[in-house]
Amino acid sequence: MISDTAPMIIIGAGHAGGRAALTLRAEGYTGPLILIGDEPHLPYERPPLSKGLLQGQVTLGDFSLCQAAQLTELGIQHLSGQRVVRLAPAQHRLHLADGRVLDYQRLLLATGGQVRRLAQVPAHFANVLYLRTHEDAERLREQLLPGARVVIVGGGFIGLEVAASARQAGCTVTLLEAGPRLAGRVVSPRLSAALLYLHREHGVEVHLDTGLQDVSGQQQVERVQLADGTWLPCDVLVVGIGIQPAVELAREAGLDVGQGIRVDECLRASAPDMFVAGDACEFRLHPAGDFQRQETWRNAEDQGRHAALNMLGADQPFRGVPYFWSDQYDWSLQSVGSPHAGTPSAQRDLPAGGFLQFYLDADQCLQGASGWANGNAIAKDIKLCERLISARVPLDHEALADPGVALKHLLRTAHA
Template identity: 65%
Template structure:
């Protein structure tokens, strides 16, 4: 396949793909640039879907990276007519939905993922909703009326944020979690506990260690029957049980795939001139570390930008410190670096009744931190923790745990 003057192509027009396309233009790339996506909308950010967009305080324009007019001004071809059917890495080509082939110079896979489906639930039930796209969020928002009975399946961040928004809109909310605690795969027990206490205090009927027997109804879900025999009537059923990465295209093309598309330190896949970024990208934080994926705003933003630089031949290693945030009523959770569900190494209290938890390595160097506080109050501490992680200086445990010793002082020392 003739690749002379072939375009740069991005498959996936979500946050990571959109950021990459905009970066390519801002960095001076003037050649043909094609952005292929599943949705008709221009690239947008996903965090507002479970917050501002559900609440009606923002709209698509408020969470978009740009609009269609701007894409046109930048001469970014945004194709939404159909999916890419297959890749031929050796020939630097991809097959389009109409069967034709397109040559590419370099390719970015930012294919993201799709919401995991609840097993044994008929697809036709109109009020069984998932939350992955803007259109799904609009459908859900139209059903969140005062007095509506909402059952949420999944005690991760999507489920919890939907529950908080629904309660603020006057809905009756029951949240079902199969595990023994909320967000138990990613958060330590203390944070799971404060989330549980807060949501219950705000009126969410949180049920842990539950299993669903069946979803009852015909055209619409009318109730959720639990294995223990309880039956929970519902007007809406929202499922937030995780995301399934869209790796099929890469796997069929012979690329190295684990839980995502595996890349090297420069975000390049196992095939020449094919890179990956965003939710679908499986990478190592350190050369000898474990492969991981990051389903966060920050990862999509940073990897989309970084992959674009390397598509242009920069050859830069990706070493961005991970992090995420999640809002619950008037409280906020923020993290930086490597955290886990394990017991943290140390903690300190904050002035507003919150706290910061720290994860250290054997040399007393900070690996990660997570904080809980009113509104955005914890942001400054988490930013300082990010700088402590970057500098890699061993820390004294008594000073780290002493709220009277500022983190800025530790950084200065």
């Protein structure tokens, strides 16, 4: 039963939390609503941090979800620069770092995560940078000067996007990846090879199967040592080795926690009147599926919206189709559904070196697809793949691989 007495509270004023707050108002909730975030900013999207903002093409206002006047007009109380230190689920209560205690009727945890840090790198060095927040991106942009020698640890999407932005800024870039291929945990060998070729073509010195052994310097990193003993000069050290989901509040409150905060199919946590969305949410896309987390723009957008609807009593299972993209130089990688890092079921070559990869399940239905192309050439194909995933019809390997067979035709056949 929704009341207008105790407030709805959202912990985490990032993309997922901000979208949830706006959705609650858009869906007609008129009671008190509090959005709590530890950053000083309005809710914003994170993908531009490693691309447009680093390249000076956008500012924070360009990718904020709303303006301060809009929050005021909607009656959303935004507690910025605040941190929640304790949850008391049995009392429907939370404690802030400044000593305040707030009661809630329903609570959304959209706590996101913190960057993983390298233990062997002194935290006080001014030129050691991580990328998670707007402040991180601003500090990094100030140091990406022409001729700067940038060393990047991590060959996942953050590291690769920063490498592309740094090269476009005129920096000398060396990238270290501990695994045998780039983005190896999430993309196929062919996509890894395409990423490697692209970055080397743009002058990035890529070292695979190589980690950071040590650093030297007094007040900042001056040189870095690779695992094989090689020393490299360094003006800027960027660490992009993923995030650690923020689950401490939930764990200390006795909630069910795995790799993230675990939820049921409606994004409800294991405590009454509590929901979870975004990077810290560990969920199943299907009742018999494995728990997973997704650190993507779409997941934050979709789960923030969906959790808000269920906070209002919709009681609808979350069945969002996963999707992510990564733009590097003039090329784009896009993925939909549940592809994996192994060999695809079928591949389709596209003009100018692009390609699509398809992953079929045991019933020969499409479960995931990935694409690689210059510009945004694969956007329509990926959208059609998303519709084929939802259609759940058996598909022919040869038809998927044949560029002469339009995906739209396969979709029409599915609905015939």
